[in-house]
Amino acid sequence: MNFGVVIFPGSNCDVDCFYVLRDVLKVNVDYIWHEDRDISKYDCIFLPGGFSYGDYLRTGAIARFSPVMDEICEFAEKGKLVIGICNGFQILTEAGLLPGALRRNKTLKFICDNVEIIVENNQTPFTRLYEKGKKISLPIAHGEGNYYVDENTLEELKKNNQIVFKYVEDVNGSTDRVAGVCNKKGNVLGMMPHPERASEKILGNSDGLILFKSILDYLLSR
């Protein structure tokens, strides 16, 4: 079982994801440089948070042209697991792997806080160990987390059970309080909250660790 964490120029949370995978869960994990082309050995790839390319132009808009993204699109097509957290989520929407877009928070300010999240869908490889409807607490840290989809797409997301996480309260203006969505097949997840920041007791919160463990559980059960 091999995990990969992509480093784009400007990634910040690459080290945090890597730490949880290697040091907390003790699984095989490598960094993947954004120019790498061979990602065939991996079972699950993380697109971490940060400010890829400084978030210049638009969040994720430049990173999605990184050479590795072509490979990741194919990788996802094959049904392998891709998870984008925060900036990673923004890149996934820009790359067209997930629907919707992430706009500036309605307050127009960066928000760093712990917020309550509801697990809407526990039938994905990323959430199978969560209880459906359970309230968990996860950190957010973003200036552009205001998820937008039009009404038709929202209906479709609901119908296909693609809304994976929702904020309990409206924190950033997201449509229908959406905090995380997956693709139709359920093998690509994007979320604004940071599970890697809530995966150890010493950090006062390990609600995020269940997400990592769900992935392990899924990969082991195949």
Added chain:
Amino acid sequence: MENNIWEAFGLSKEEYQKIKEILGREPNTVELGMFGVMWSEHCSYKNSKPVLKLFPTKGDRVIQGPGENAGIVDIGDGLAVAMKIESHNHPSAIEPYQGAATGVGGIVRDIFAMGARPIALLDSLRFGDLEDEKVKYLFSGVVAGIAGYGNCIGIPTVGGEVYFNSSYNGNPLVNAMCIGLIEHGKIRKGRAEGVGNPVMVVGASTGRDGIGGASFASEELSEKSEEKRPAVQVGDPFMEKLLLEACMEIFETDYVVGIQDLGAAGLTSALSETASRADSGIEIDVSLVPRREEGMTPYEVMLSESQERMLLIVKKGKEEEVKKIFRKWGLSASVIGFVTDDGMLRVKDNGKIVAEIPAKALAENAPVYYREYRKPQYMDELSFLDLNEIPVPEDMNKVLLKLFSSPNLCSRKWIYRQYDYMVRTDTIVVPGGDASVLRVKGTKKGIAVTTDCNSRYCYLNPFVGGQIAVAEAARNIVATGAKPLAITDGLNFGNPEKPEIFWQFREAVLGISDACEKLGIPVVSGNVSFYNETEGKAIYPTPIIGMVGLIEDIDRVVTHYFKDEGDIVVLIGENKEELGASEYLSVIYGLEKGKVPGIDLNNEKVIQEFLLKCVEGNLIKSCHDVSDGGLAIALAECSFAKNLGIEIDINSDIRQDAILFGESQSRFIITIEPEKLNLLEKLIKTNKIPYSILGKVKGTDIIIRINGVTKINLAVNQIKKIWEGTLECFVG
């Protein structure tokens, strides 16, 4: 040449004469520009040097004291912490977003120039009266600038402080502090060693931004300061992130001989300082410096303060390997010259010499001024306060709520919610407590960090104010269970050419030094910012103390808030009748006067050591230091996090407002399980610690009785709502 050409470069006639003596000829314009910035107060410390020598800088744990890009202290097991604070006041007064942003960028470069991985940022801020529209603009802009830069480079902003006082109306203070983590063997120095070694400039290309920034920072602000807007640099945090990662990667190799940040005075400063430290010389050709604009003159290239650049001195023959690493990160790395042995900084432009100055003359031999100092007249006037003329308020509930709705005592969440304080997942104690604590991954260690300074105290008595700033910072560190290790100081004052200002400066440094000696905490780095005046009026003296502490076992970390109902609340220290200089007097009576609270540093030390023993023995469940706003404010602050009330009984014959809101020093509020109270009291008695049992954690109301009469009775939620909402009410 014109008669008063030196003035345009911020130099005096005498300084111009000295330059002529050094060169043995008239300087040309490039050379004058180089001297102008290097001999500015900002770069040379020509006014402050003799006083700064008073700081104790030695200690068992000091690996690098003042003089390098940052100070370094040992934290054991082969690890060390690099630390430095720096001001960016003048740029922030003109252009708050970019001023603050580049302040962050500059201090981060200082840390990784030492080879250390930056792990945390703190910001100590001062603004004028928050009712003022311009102040709101400056405040919001500065916070956004810090957030914009710090968040993007992925270094958590974990702490700091902000205070508002009309003395900062035209001249806000923005002091950014960074700490980094490093292994002992990997420390880098800013030294140009090895004759023939190539000198490279890496990172961003050089533009016309920030030319003369250092000189700008060394004069008072006036209406004309707006014209200096081009002297404010523009930051690119993405570029800095790339530069940081590329440098960390290159530090894993042995290619780098020396490294220095290009900050104030740009290439001029970095080249002359690295050569000077190594007793070598450097020759460069400005035509080799990558530019972002066409037609730049050698003068502009040498003085540009374009951000996100570093100077590297690398091993001869390794230039290509170095370039390869920077190319990987999309950055340019260009050889611009080489190290020589003649002690000269020689600047060529396409082979033609345009400046030739002894490196030491620029970096070390600026004239030193022993400024006159005189005790200001206001001191005696303001120290007098007749408490009999100040009535004790009837309704203490009202007073408490009013204090929490003032900008200086309310929650800072509106600010730190805009900062990513969690990235890198090391922040164990988040902003909002006494000090923030970061874990050191792979060890059990934790690093506590804080900044502190009460400038009203420093205005009314700079010596005692300086002592208290150190003691209070140490209290913040100790309250988390960490032992104070070292200080970096950000000394912000008015115009040092005025004897009264210089007196404030000198007294504050004496007070800080005294506290450092008595508490055993050395100063390892720092920054001086003078000329913080607008239209001739100086800010309150503000010597900010940035402090780092160490806790060996992260599981022992203590937080400030109450944990469980039934726990006993104990006051360590004594309530005295000290209302002078208090936040209470300022907010309720509009008085900024009186005697600053007294401090006995020997007593302080005993109390702090006692608390560390309690933490080590796992005795206490919460610990909060009592500071601005006094005991009642501190008690309420402990209640908010878990919405836990208290029932407190105090018996005392001093004024009741002094009990509740006086700011007597050396006090902590701790809570303890009832079963452990005997043990605690035994320990207290052996160590002869002044204390009183105040009451217990109970319910969801804050109830404080004095001599049996209820003085405060409010729901925690009611106070919390006001405390949390105040800043937003002001700035939205």
